[in-house]
Ligand code: ADP
């Protein structure tokens with residue numbers, strides 16, 4: 206047995222186990238460092254989780270790792286703990302978890318601190334008369350000036366600062382004025398440039414009380430900041446962040462979508478006087494590595510990111526904040542299906558630091574934990590400053606006809622608001638022109654060839670598009686069955702925009718949905734126009750409902766909420782209440798009274814009574830009673846095994862096997878329901894179905910899932926399907 210020890214390595218492959226290797230001759234690997242190893246016919250980058258005394262296999266059978274990629278561990282002990290925790294809790298292959306926890310370049314085996322090229326001025330360059338050069342070669346003069354000022358500057362920094370610098374560089378090098386050298390990336394050095402700090406408002410009594418409660422807790426505590434929209438939750442975050450920064454500790458803030466929150470980032474920057482480090486999907490590989498590194502080495506004090514930032518390594522963390530904790534985008538819905546909110550709590554517990562979960566509409570899981578006193582709840586029941594809560598009313602679509610989706614009372618209210626200088630937000634959670642194309646004679650509906658779904662009409666591109674698989678084809682003007690004319694049926698945001706422009710000519714109408722904001726910069730442009738008040742009518746999907754502050758917005762119109770009333774998902778009412786309360790929260794955030802109008806064809810549905818008499822809490826109180834009776838979460842734990850295949854039989858054979866093994870496992874106290882088909886069974890040509898596991902005994906549920914994971918992994922049935930385990934799913938299909 207070699208004295209060096211055996212490396213137990215996590216490899217990015219869909220297998221749960223670790224792989225044993227001998228220590229390479231060339232170097233000493235420690236837990237947390239990456240190694241290059243032979244795997245199958247290729248070499249792979251893996252992460253050493255342990256260095257063990259011995260292996261279950263004879264040492265002579267083990268291969269050697271070929272290279273140690275990190276002399277110092279890349280992952281700290283807590284980082285490794287998190288990787289293991291995620292793998293165990295979500296029953297996901299550990300190598301894939303480790304891979305998800307690092308940026309692409311590190312997965313590929315690149316160095317943590319890569320060498321980058323720098324430019325510096327030669328003695329001749331420093332002595333050059335810039336004025337003279339400016340006349341002959343202005344671009345060279347500009348570059349030289351930047352280089353001389355900075356002493357030396359890296360290529361990536363120049364890429365950011367001077368888009369056109371490369372050609373100018375060649376001229377300067379030829380003249381002997383600058384030279385290139387290679388060194389370890391200094392991460393931009395002065396990113397902490399002086400940003401003028403702005404003072405904030407004095408906290409009101411509710412905010413002061415909340416802050417006091419939070420500060421009284423020591424070490425790990427989950428603090429739920431349950432405050433109505435505009436109640437000043439962000440002010441509380443700012444105070445807490447400032448104290449951590451003063452103590453020299455780092456803060457991690459998780460937000461649903463960074464593209465949607467430029468206002469929040471700007472507010473952090475101005476109020477704290479520092480540049481927040483942003484971690485989101487818009488970064489390229491080099492930027493991603495750099496941000497990861499500055500989080501890890503502690504030079505980034507405030508890290509703001511979307512869900513994957515929960516894995517960001519932090520040298521000296523003091524606080525984690527999860528804003529809009531109820532938001533479904535905090536849960537990854539494919540691959541490794543983790544909840545960034547739940548992991549933030551687990552990570553804070555391990556680190557023994559506080560975590561803040563903020564929302565105007567907390568999830569029922571979080572509310573129930575507050576009731577159980579596992580979490581501390583602090584409440585901000587009123588809007589900060591002088592803003593009053595918005596007034597809500599329903600418009601009954603059975604007694605008011607709607608034209609282009611707009612009923613008469615809504616049209617009148619929009620007109621009145623605009624006439625008096627207000628701004629209007631029209632909310633419809635359906636993009637495209639119309640959700641259906643229908644034959645006027647036989648009623649045939651245009652369907653997707655690969656999914657059990659209808660095609661959405663998009664008029665700008667004159668095509669039919671499937672929102673489930675992305676398939677596209679030209680709009681059919683005539684019915685394939687009977688040859689009669691087809692017409693679009695129903696409302697999408699595109700059609701609504703057209704109708705609003707027609708009814709309110711001369712007013713600026715801006716549409717915000719994933720079609721209009723696909724291009725970089727479009728979202729912030731639209732938000733800036735809305736914030737300045739230039740846009741008079743905003744129309745869009747739930748992208749508009751999240752966190753924005755439009756000072757002039759006085760009226761919110763919800764075109765249609767009825768789908769949510771009859772959802773088959775047990776979370777239907779919770780989600781509907783969240784989305785309505787969030788979008789309503791955009792109205793009247795400053796001086797003027799806000800108004801919210803919701804159109805419905807079912808005005809007598811009990812949901813409305815609960816919402817109108819008790820607000821969000823009215824709905825959640827009643828839903829919690831219902832869930833307790835029926836034993837749905839948060840009163841039980843659930844998990845899914847999903848499966849899909851091009852043959853329906855394969856999908857079912859796999860799930861039946863899983864059910865069989867679950868029943869034979871001898872593990873008691875877990876209900877197994879199914880297999881059942883997804884409501885939209887066929888998607889992108891694959892048949893989808895699932896098994897549901899439900900239990901009040903979390904440990905038993907996890908024992909069963911672990912058992913199934915390992916047995917199913919090697920089965921022949923598994924090879925015919927794509928399958929996954931989803932723990933704490935938020936969507937049942
Ligand atoms: P939330 O995060 O709960 O939506 P914000 O912190 O964004 O609330 O506050 C909403 C608005 O009220 C902002 O314009 C903010 O500047 C203002 N505000 C917050 N706290 C106070 C306060 N104590 N006094 C006056 N204005 C406040």
Ligand code: ZN
Pocket residue numbers: 644645646647648649684685686687688689
């Ligand atoms: Zn027809």
Ligand code: ZN
Pocket residue numbers: 653654655656658671672673674675676889
């Ligand atoms: Zn499709």
